[in-house]
Amino acid sequence: MRSAFNRTVCLECGHSEPADSSTGGLSQTVCSACGSGWIDARYDYDAVAPIWKAGLKDLECQDTLWRYAQLLPVDPPPPAAQFNEGGTPLIRLTQYEQLYEHPHIYVKDERRNPTGSFKDRQAALTVTALQRMGIKEIALASTGNAAVAYAAYCARAGIKLWLFLTSLVLAEKMREAALYGAEIVKVSGSYDETKGVAAEFAKRRGIYLDRGARGIPGKESMKTLAFEIAEQLGLTFDGGGWRCPDWYIQAVSGGIGPLGVWKGFEELYMMGLIDRMPRLGIIQAAGCAPMVRAFAANKEKADPVVPKTLITVLATGDPGYSYTLLRQAALQTNGAMLAIEDGETFAAMRRIASKAGFSVEPAAAVAFAGLEKLLHDSIIRPGETVVVNCSGHTFTAESHILGDRYALELRLDSQPEARREGLSAALRELDEQVTTILVVDDDPNARRLIRRLLRAYKQYRVLEARGGMEALEIVRDTPPDLIVCDLTMPGVDGFAMLDHLKNDPATAQIPVVVISAKTLTEQDRAFLKQYSESIWTKSAFDTRQLVDHIVRILGDEPVSVIRSTSAALEKPNEAAGEPRRVLIIEDNPADARLARRIIETVKGLQITETASGREGLKAIYEQRPDLVLLDLNLPDLDGLTILEIIQHNSDLKEIPIIVHSARTLSSEERALYSDVICGIIEKAAFDRSEFILRVTQALG
Ligand SMILES: Cc1ncc(COP(=O)(O)O)c(C=O)c1O
Ligand SMILES: [Zn+2]
Numbered sequence: 001m002r003s004a005f006n007r008t009v010c011l012e013c014g015h016s017e018p019a020d021s022s023t024g025g026l027s028q029t030v031c032s033a034c035g036s037g038w039i040d041a042r043y044d045y046d047a048v049a050p051i052w053k054a055g056l057k058d059l060e061c062q063d064t065l066w067r068y069a070q071l072l073p074v075d076p077p078p079p080a081a082q083f084n085e086g087g088t089p090l091i092r093l094t095q096y097e098q099l100y101e102h103p104h105i106y107v108k109d110e111r112r113n114p115t116g117s118f119k120d121r122q123a124a125l126t127v128t129a130l131q132r133m134g135i136k137e138i139a140l141a142s143t144g145n146a147a148v149a150y151a152a153y154c155a156r157a158g159i160k161l162w163l164f165l166t167s168l169v170l171a172e173k174m175r176e177a178a179l180y181g182a183e184i185v186k187v188s189g190s191y192d193e194t195k196g197v198a199a200e201f202a203k204r205r206g207i208y209l210d211r212g213a214r215g216i217p218g219k220e221s222m223k224t225l226a227f228e229i230a231e232q233l234g235l236t237f238d239g240g241g242w243r244c245p246d247w248y249i250q251a252v253s254g255g256i257g258p259l260g261v262w263k264g265f266e267e268l269y270m271m272g273l274i275d276r277m278p279r280l281g282i283i284q285a286a287g288c289a290p291m292v293r294a295f296a297a298n299k300e301k302a303d304p305v306v307p308k309t310l311i312t313v314l315a316t317g318d319p320g321y322s323y324t325l326l327r328q329a330a331l332q333t334n335g336a337m338l339a340i341e342d343g344e345t346f347a348a349m350r351r352i353a354s355k356a357g358f359s360v361e362p363a364a365a366v367a368f369a370g371l372e373k374l375l376h377d378s379i380i381r382p383g384e385t386v387v388v389n390c391s392g393h394t395f396t397a398e399s400h401i402l403g404d405r406y407a408l409e410l411r412l413d414s415q416p417e418a419r420r421e422g423l424s425a426a427l428r429e430l431d432e433q434v435t436t437i438l439v440v441d442d443d444p445n446a447r448r449l450i451r452r453l454l455r456a457y458k459q460y461r462v463l464e465a466r467g468g469m470e471a472l473e474i475v476r477d478t479p480p481d482l483i484v485c486d487l488t489m490p491g492v493d494g495f496a497m498l499d500h501l502k503n504d505p506a507t508a509q510i511p512v513v514v515i516s517a518k519t520l521t522e523q524d525r526a527f528l529k530q531y532s533e534s535i536w537t538k539s540a541f542d543t544r545q546l547v548d549h550i551v552r553i554l555g556d557e558p559v560s561v562i563r564s565t566s567a568a569l570e571k572p573n574e575a576a577g578e579p580r581r582v583l584i585i586e587d588n589p590a591d592a593r594l595a596r597r598i599i600e601t602v603k604g605l606q607i608t609e610t611a612s613g614r615e616g617l618k619a620i621y622e623q624r625p626d627l628v629l630l631d632l633n634l635p636d637l638d639g640l641t642i643l644e645i646i647q648h649n650s651d652l653k654e655i656p657i658i659v660h661s662a663r664t665l666s667s668e669e670r671a672l673y674s675d676v677i678c679g680i681i682e683k684a685a686f687d688r689s690e691f692i693l694r695v696t697q698a699l700g
Helices: 043-054 065-073 094-099 119-133 145-157 171-179 191-205 214-240 256-270 290-296 321-334 342-356 363-378 416-433 444-458 468-477 495-502 522-531 543-553 565-569 589-599 613-623 640-645 667-671 686-697
Strands: 005-010 016-018 039-043 090-092 105-109 139-142 160-166 183-187 247-251 277-287 336-340 388-390 408-412 436-440 461-465 482-485 512-516 534-537 582-584 605-610 627-630 657-661 677-682
Touching: 005 416, 039 214, 039 534, 043 065, 065 214, 090 214, 090 436, 094 342, 094 388, 094 495, 105 214, 105 543, 119 145, 119 214, 139 191, 139 565, 145 160, 145 605, 160 171, 160 191, 171 640, 183 191, 183 495, 191 416, 191 677, 214 256, 214 336, 214 363, 247 256, 247 363, 256 657, 277 363, 290 321, 290 336, 290 627, 336 363, 342 657, 363 388, 388 512, 408 416, 436 468, 444 461, 444 543, 444 589, 468 482, 482 495, 482 543, 495 512, 495 522, 495 565, 512 543, 582 589, 582 613, 589 605, 589 686, 605 677, 613 627, 627 640, 627 686, 657 686
Parallel strands: 105 388, 139 160, 160 183, 183 408, 247 277, 247 388, 277 336, 436 461, 436 482, 482 512, 512 534, 582 605, 582 627, 627 657, 657 677
Antiparallel strands: 005 016, 005 039, 090 105
8 A cells, every 4th residue: 555645734723635645745835724834744544554553564665664655645766766764773772771770771773774864764755755746956954964864865866955054064974965966055154044044045046945844754754763663662572563662762953853753653642553652852952952941941932042062963043833842742741851961962972882882973972861861860760661762873974085175155244233134145155156167278377367257256166177088077077057168188178078068968058168279270160169159369368358258158247237347357456456465385484585585576565474384374364365485395284285275275276376395296296286386496496587487477
């Protein structure tokens, strides 16, 4: 039998409507009677109850959460689209049983899901429903684990995912999500603000926004935890059938887990499969415990808090109606809501690992710390059966796989009154940043010029390739909105690249602007006329005309309309009449003095010196100089590391760097950093006039 989803009910006013089972309830988002977004799925329980009473046997998806497909809103995807989600073990925590002299403590080991957390359940159902609806692009705000889970499932389903994460989300989680190909937007605001940004972004772009605990497939997915626990306990205690634990304990942020689990037990109870409901143990981090506070104060609504916890995964400051629903559930069976200080959580994390062999992430450790407290304070009564959700242990992606280039950054103003305007300005900037331009040229200075011209106009994301082959690889991974390319390049040249691009239906639509110094034959011209938007002659074009042309192709307003653009297209400091800034990073005082004296002969420069790599990097971040003279052998942070950091930071990358060192770079090193080094002066082969020439050239 397939899904028995047959109607929906509004949790706020009780209004009922027939189910839209073809979309797994995804399309049912607002109550037509009262406008509430809390729509709940209901099923033909009379048809399902006898089947489940007889025991779930002979199913297609025996060991996964799809085992419970009859009470899920969406039918299982074909096995090829599944990841074996759910079906995690229930493991006895004998060490704690002995320690607290309390029998029957169990761990639901959700670490064993495909991406290592219970959020895989949510991603599995939601992405299946998205596929049914033919949706190809979505946005999601997350505190970390849902991001990784959705990234994996969207990758498998070929859905483009925009992740909005607060900048506090662990870099490891961001990297893992990025590895799955998700686009990451780091927002320097709270999680609640980040949700607002994601919603606004989705609206502007006209794409689907994940609705968290309010989305039908998401919440329904969490019921499968209750179903599994009841079946697993039934097997343990009674050799089969269904059994309700006395406690379900979970670390809580937005509350989708306990809401779904509670509903799962309610359905089992309603169908006569279990004889009572569990007590809920809702555990929050003390630095972000709006639910716990409101519960203690006996309030029906939780006041939002500003999260102050290291456990960013649990940083929902405003739980909204989730709290009201969970409070009703907790009151019904005399449950508990507890807050745990971060320090206590980290101690509990070490205990659960060293005493029982569970390595868990801090968010999951919050639940174990709660368990310890509930046992210690005898809130859990003797003999009660306890199940703790060991909600996550995410594996980390090594930083060197992706560098730091995987995220777009969105900075909200720190002044509260400026935040509103800050948000819309930041969103405008994001719109710019999601426009990607690929610049293909073997000459790093030519690439830098185009990048600087374009980014002086808008904060476009500019990717670079040194040749045709690299360009084709980038196009495959991150299809750009436009390509600017050179023709004469070693290996796959511009013609071959264009030929490839334009004959592949997936990339044929990408506009290409050609900038080349090559003398063109009639045949070349005919080819380029067919395959490119326009041809520009290197070093002979009018920069403003070129930028105008490119932005028009991208559908942006031409430069002439934008205020003070001609100034913006000049080098930044020069335009403002300020002196150009040169930063010397050199630990040898004599070398620094010599360099300064020579550079001072060039007029209109302001020179700063730093004697260590760390200070130098700090000065680069803070001053954004127009030129850096970089020594390689530095005491704390060496020059190559600085090059590496700059190479992976799209803002800093525009700063020209001249390497001035006693160390000779190998040809591999030269190639590796060719896009950030604009000149090399070897100390051994020092020549004063060449030095001046390089500096003036680099400053343009
Ligand atoms: C590992 C882990 N534990 C607990 C939670 C809190 O879950 P809920 O969304 O059900 O409040 C999360 C949420 O992201 C999580 O990732
Ligand atoms: Zn309603």
